[in-house]
Amino acid sequence: MRIEWGRDNIDILKTAVAALSALIVLAVSAGAQDEVTPGPQTLLPWAYALNSPGAEPEPDDGLPRQVPGSEQSFLLSEISNLYRATDWHPDDHPAMPDIVANGRNPGVYACAYCHLPNGQGRPENTSLAGLPEEYIIQQMADYKAGRRRSSEPRSVPASLMLAIGAITTESEVAAAAAYFSSLKPQQWIRVIETDTVPETTVAGWMYTAVEDGGVEPIGERIIEMPEDLERTELRDFRSGFIAYVPTGSIDKGKKIVTLGDDGKTQPCTICHGDDLKGLGPVPGLAGRSPSYLVRQLYDLQAGARQGLWSPLMQSAVADLSVADFVAIAAYAASLEP
Numbered sequence: 001m002r003i004e005w006g007r008d009n010i011d012i013l014k015t016a017v018a019a020l021s022a023l024i025v026l027a028v029s030a031g032a033q034d035e036v037t038p039g040p041q042t043l044l045p046w047a048y049a050l051n052s053p054g055a056e057p058e059p060d061d062g063l064p065r066q067v068p069g070s071e072q073s074f075l076l077s078e079i080s081n082l083y084r085a086t087d088w089h090p091d092d093h094p095a096m097p098d099i100v101a102n103g104r105n106p107g108v109y110a111c112a113y114c115h116l117p118n119g120q121g122r123p124e125n126t127s128l129a130g131l132p133e134e135y136i137i138q139q140m141a142d143y144k145a146g147r148r149r150s151s152e153p154r155s156v157p158a159s160l161m162l163a164i165g166a167i168t169t170e171s172e173v174a175a176a177a178a179y180f181s182s183l184k185p186q187q188w189i190r191v192i193e194t195d196t197v198p199e200t201t202v203a204g205w206m207y208t209a210v211e212d213g214g215v216e217p218i219g220e221r222i223i224e225m226p227e228d229l230e231r232t233e234l235r236d237f238r239s240g241f242i243a244y245v246p247t248g249s250i251d252k253g254k255k256i257v258t259l260g261d262d263g264k265t266q267p268c269t270i271c272h273g274d275d276l277k278g279l280g281p282v283p284g285l286a287g288r289s290p291s292y293l294v295r296q297l298y299d300l301q302a303g304a305r306q307g308l309w310s311p312l313m314q315s316a317v318a319d320l321s322v323a324d325f326v327a328i329a330a331y332a333a334s335l336e337p
């Protein structure tokens with residue numbers, strides 16, 4: 001089955017969303033929406049990577065840092081300033097609105113600190129480059145209303161996003177959404193199928209290889225790590241990531257995404273587009289962090305994410321297993337965005 005989505009279908013989608021929204025409002029006012037009870041971090045520690053307790057950022061040693069291809073230099077204390085995104089390569093992107101570059105003190109950290117000035121994002125957050133403007137605005141409204149949360153409340157990056165969403169104003173959201181949706185997403189995650197991965201540890205809310213470590217079986221996991229840890233730590237947004245995925249997962253994921261895996265789910269391409277580049281207000285998935293995609297599939301299935309548009313995902317994720325999440329994310333991440 002393949003449905004071509006034209007403008008009409010998108011209008012139908014919007015009507016469906018509006019109808020569902022009305023139902024959700026009723027359910028909420030009737031007190032029918034249960035509080036999300038966060039579980040212990042046992043299920044997917046590789047997707048919801050947590051820093052070890054007490055992990056401290058490196059102190060500023062007063063030495064200016066540089067990255068390849070940039071004339072600029074910054075101190076570690078400048079790079080770690082959440083109210084000013086480090087812009088190593090200003091020519092790579094249009095001028096950032098103030099809220100994106102500097103945020104608003106107190107509490108609204110610069111969007112580009114985490115999502116990066118070119119919107120490519122990192123495994124512990126997500127890319128925003130090229131997402132539909134309407135979709136970004138809707139997600140911010142969902143954060144504000146407390147409808148979108150993470151299944152892992154100990155994730156500091158996710159908790160900060162929820163806090164930022166709660167206090168960002170409509171005009172700030174409008175400026176940020178216009179900026180990020182105007183950016184062209186780039187392929188910067190190299191997906192590699194393998195049976196074994198380097199031994200890893202968590203640093204800065206993401207996996208990194210243990211220095212002089214050995215290898216271990218990948219199992220049913222995706223291990224996403226920086227191509228160059230030092231450049232990633234300096235928030236150089238020209239240095240991307242590697243995602244190790246289990247052998248065979250890309251083909252398996254393609255079958256689920258395009259065919260629905262013999263009726264197990266709806267083909268995702270109906271709504272997310274044939275090449276998963278997004279369709280109308282529905283977000284693209286191609287080339288995006290597979291750790292992020294798995295977290296969202298899990299959060300949507302578990303009910304931590306209950307945005308106004310989330311009901312459209314409910315039947316798609318209901319019967320998927322963690323192995324399916326891994327395969328889907330491996331395939332989506334491998335595509336050109």
Ligand code: HEC
Pocket residue numbers: 099100108109110111112113114115124125126127128131135136137139140148149150157158160161164168172173176177283295
């Ligand atoms: C401290 C880091 C941080 C900052 C600063 C930050 N974000 Fe986020 N953002 C995140 C994380 C982490 C997530 C994923 C949260 C989740 O799991 O729901 C996220 C998710 C999002 C999403 C959802 C994307 C999707 O595909 O559904 C949007 C939209 C977003 N952020 C917009 C913004 C805007 C706009 C700003 C600035 C006003 C901002 N963010 C600032 C960390 C951050």
Ligand code: HEC
Pocket residue numbers: 138256257265266267268269270271272282283285293296297305306307308309310311312313316317328
């Ligand atoms: C009926 C339309 C529809 C189908 C079919 C569908 N999706 Fe979605 N998907 C959506 C919408 C709408 C959203 C936004 C949900 C929200 O706002 O909470 C979404 C969100 C997502 C997200 C989160 C994206 C982000 O940026 O946070 C992922 C991941 C995803 N879908 C994967 C899939 C996969 C995998 C399938 C197939 C198994 C699928 N979808 C099938 C409509 C659909």
